[in-house]
Amino acid sequence: MQRITNNMLSSQLLLNINRNSVKMSDMQTQMATGRKINKPSDDPVGITYSLRYRSELSSNEQYQKNVDSSVSWLDYNDTVMSQAGDVVQRIRELTVQAGTGTNPQSSLDSINEEIGELKEQLIDIANSTLNGKYVFNGQKYTDKPFVFPKNEDGTSNTDDLKTVMDQIDQGPVNYTVSAGVSMTVNITSNDVFGNAEDQDNIFNIINNISTALAKGDISSVSAQLDNIDTRSDKMLSVRAEVGAKTNRIELLQNRLSDMETNLTDLQSKTEDADYAQLIMNSQIQENIYNASLSAGAKIISPSLADFLK
Amino acid sequence: MTSTFHSIETAKRSLFTQTAALNTTGHNIANANTEGYTRQRVNMQASIPMEAYGLNRSVSPGQLGTGVEFSSITRIREGFLDGQFRNENTANGSWTTQADALDKLQGIFNEPSDSGIRTVLDNFWNAWSDLSKDPENVTARRIVKENAAALTDALNYMSGQLTNLKQDLTTNVGVKANEVQGYLTSIADLNKSITRIEGLGDDANDLRDQRDLLTDKLSKIINISVQDTDQGYTILMGNETLVEGNEVAVQVNEGDTPEEQGAFLENAFTSGSLTGGEVYGMLYSRENYVNDYSKQMDELANTLANGEIKITLPKGSNLPAGVSVTGVDGSTISGTVAEDTEVIVNGINGLHQLGYTLDGTTTGGLPFFEGGPPITASNIKVNSAILSDPSLIASSLRTTGTGDEEAVVKGNNSLALLMGNLKQTTFLSVDGKRNATVDSYYSSMVGQLGVQAQEATRQSQNSDILLQQSDSSRQSVSGVSLDEEMSEMIKYQHAYSAAARFMTTFDEMLDKLINSTGTVGR
Numbered sequence: 105m106q107r108i109t110n111n112m113l114s115s116q117l118l119l120n121i122n123r124n125s126v127k128m129s130d131m132q133t134q135m136a137t138g139r140k141i142n143k144p145s146d147d148p149v150g151i152t153y154s155l156r157y158r159s160e161l162s163s164n165e166q167y168q169k170n171v172d173s174s175v176s177w178l179d180y181n182d183t184v185m186s187q188a189g190d191v192v193q194r195i196r197e198l199t200v201q202a203g204t205g206t207n208p209q210s211s212l213d214s215i216n217e218e219i220g221e222l223k224e225q226l227i228d229i230a231n232s233t234l235n236g237k238y239v240f241n242g243q244k245y246t247d248k249p250f251v252f253p254k255n256e257d258g259t260s261n262t263d264d265l266k267t268v269m270d271q272i273d274q275g276p277v278n279y280t281v282s283a284g285v286s287m288t289v290n291i292t293s294n295d296v297f298g299n300a301e302d303q304d305n306i307f308n309i310i311n312n313i314s315t316a317l318a319k320g321d322i323s324s325v326s327a328q329l330d331n332i333d334t335r336s337d338k339m340l341s342v343r344a345e346v347g348a349k350t351n352r353i354e355l356l357q358n359r360l361s362d363m364e365t366n367l368t369d370l371q372s373k374t375e376d377a378d379y380a381q382l383i384m385n386s387q388i389q390e391n392i393y394n395a396s397l398s399a400g401a402k403i404i405s406p407s408l409a410d411f412l413k
Numbered sequence: 414m415t416s417t418f419h420s421i422e423t424a425k426r427s428l429f430t431q432t433a434a435l436n437t438t439g440h441n442i443a444n445a446n447t448e449g450y451t452r453q454r455v456n457m458q459a460s461i462p463m464e465a466y467g468l469n470r471s472v473s474p475g476q477l478g479t480g481v482e483f484s485s486i487t488r489i490r491e492g493f494l495d496g497q498f499r500n501e502n503t504a505n506g507s508w509t510t511q512a513d514a515l516d517k518l519q520g521i522f523n524e525p526s527d528s529g530i531r532t533v534l535d536n537f538w539n540a541w542s543d544l545s546k547d548p549e550n551v552t553a554r555r556i557v558k559e560n561a562a563a564l565t566d567a568l569n570y571m572s573g574q575l576t577n578l579k580q581d582l583t584t585n586v587g588v589k590a591n592e593v594q595g596y597l598t599s600i601a602d603l604n605k606s607i608t609r610i611e612g613l614g615d616d617a618n619d620l621r622d623q624r625d626l627l628t629d630k631l632s633k634i635i636n637i638s639v640q641d642t643d644q645g646y647t648i649l650m651g652n653e654t655l656v657e658g659n660e661v662a663v664q665v666n667e668g669d670t671p672e673e674q675g676a677f678l679e680n681a682f683t684s685g686s687l688t689g690g691e692v693y694g695m696l697y698s699r700e701n702y703v704n705d706y707s708k709q710m711d712e713l714a715n716t717l718a719n720g721e722i723k724i725t726l727p728k729g730s731n732l733p734a735g736v737s738v739t740g741v742d743g744s745t746i747s748g749t750v751a752e753d754t755e756v757i758v759n760g761i762n763g764l765h766q767l768g769y770t771l772d773g774t775t776t777g778g779l780p781f782f783e784g785g786p787p788i789t790a791s792n793i794k795v796n797s798a799i800l801s802d803p804s805l806i807a808s809s810l811r812t813t814g815t816g817d818e819e820a821v822v823k824g825n826n827s828l829a830l831l832m833g834n835l836k837q838t839t840f841l842s843v844d845g846k847r848n849a850t851v852d853s854y855y856s857s858m859v860g861q862l863g864v865q866a867q868e869a870t871r872q873s874q875n876s877d878i879l880l881q882q883s884d885s886s887r888q889s890v891s892g893v894s895l896d897e898e899m900s901e902m903i904k905y906q907h908a909y910s911a912a913a914r915f916m917t918t919f920d921e922m923l924d925k926l927i928n929s930t931g932t933v934g935r
Binding site (some may be wrong): 106107108109110111112115116119139141143144145146147148149151152154155156158159162163165166169170173235237241242243244245246273275277278279280283284286375407408409412 | 445446515516519520522524525531532534535536538539542543545546547549729811813822823824825826827830833834836837852853855856857859860861862863864865866867870877878881884885886888889890892893894895896897899900903
């Protein structure tokens, strides 16, 4: 039979109490942080997942920010396109009105005047900025794209369209919207207004209408209707493309937000402590600790000396 | 016939012997809580009996007992258990220090947290992504600059912490060497005293206890083997003799600085004679954990700056004059890129030099990070020119015009996009051995640390228990049990009383004989 000495009892008790308090302190850390992984050794496999989820959440947050910026570009594109569409629609109405053949020159002149105003408005639209960026100047969005020389009466002279439009950049503005996926958020001026040489370049059309109206050449005015229609169609298709992109980005937005939920969920499963379990275990641990203390108190004090007189 | 007073002598011997036993019991009780104390026992034996003398030989039957005497006072101890305890103690010392060092490493890495390397890395990539949305914007550049500086600061800080830990461990070895030397000197002195005392036939019990205690303590610090010789304990560490007789065979802590004082133990670690104990744990942690993580962090920093990466140059990019890159197919690419082209560049530094800055020039970017060579976690810095002028951060891969007319397209964000995407890009380490994203490299490092720390903690907990167990078995043999001593005390007390009573009895007998016999008619 093993001989038991007083010191053995007390050192064993000390070891037990110490081990119990280490466990209690561990649980208290878990309760205080709410996490079961507080240092890598708590769960070496879990920590690599935990780091990945945290990192992916951080990227996800960035993608969401980028997507928000993309959405504001696309929304703005849509707004601008809608304004441009209205202008083209009004030009078409005026062209039809002028082409009826019953207008005196004075009416044609006033129609021409309105056409001139619409041109200025269109130039304004073409020079739209979003957060200080000229949206129709590709990657050179820090520069104003449509800078036309002024006529004496203060109106813009769009006769030498090619020189102006050659300066305009058609480069894509790309935003990263998810891992390895970038999206072009701008639309190019050529897509919207047409190349400088195009018959249906909107400024060419306006110039032609103006010149014809000034001369009273009604047939030439009407001849532009086809061009107006093709341009109008092209503008609509660009707008549809913007709409499609907006849809795509909204899907992406949903996906990113789903992903955020998933990742947070996974992170929580990996890192978070189960409170119910933790509190219960902690209670049990506390009881064990108390028991070891009171058992210790009972074991340690009495010795034969207490019973001998 | 026996002497008249024979039994008085017998009673006296008994009284003396029981007193000696009681004294020893008292000594045991007094030292019940003394560290390293071994209970002692008085070894009693019947004293040499007498022949009852006659003319030639005794005609009386038997021999006449002369009572009791004690031959020695000895310790109750088992050498085997000492050996076992010391082995466990050595293992415990080693694992405890390793667990401690790994715990400190975990503190340095500080993961999972919102302030570790992972977070600053994420912020760095995100800053590039933000810059890609506003490449013409100075504010976005400042954010890239600040986050890059935060990244290098974090790497520098961590590297500094690792160096400090390394230094602490080295210093501690020196301190431990002093402690070892102290124990060795005391053990040699005790060897001398014990040999002297025991040469006279006594048992130097308490000195032996002290020597064993010092040997126990020594076994926590270094691995030792003990040989009990006539000259006392010979203490060896591996093949090196540390103490022989009353001589300390080596000066363990020669020198003035902790580094110098630790040199002997460091050499012993290298030569393989130091294989356990706290000092082994320290040196092992320094060489295998701290150095390793230090190296890995250096590699991470260097790879980030210079490691080979494959990126796709978008169509329409034009490289600065004089800059060329190697395509994945081995071709050399310079000037304007006609199609999307996958090329190999050397890390963030290599990539940054392909792009154009915002400062109005059309020369290529600077290396983004500087330091070294080679770049390490301790010397990595954001290029000082970039720190003082964030417009030198390259974000564009495109210029327009030629000759004097050439101008950077500020809204081109290709380079910023590529930088932001590096988070998902695998970097080939500069030594060509590792191919992984920076994120996964880092998290595998943290995972490895976790495994090592978990293992060391488990081992140290196990060795705590084993140590406790072997101490228990030793205590079970050598420890003082108060209950037992109390019983002994009662036993000896009663023996003493009985001997006294015996003397009284005999006294009364003699009284009868002397004072009450031959008084007939008086």
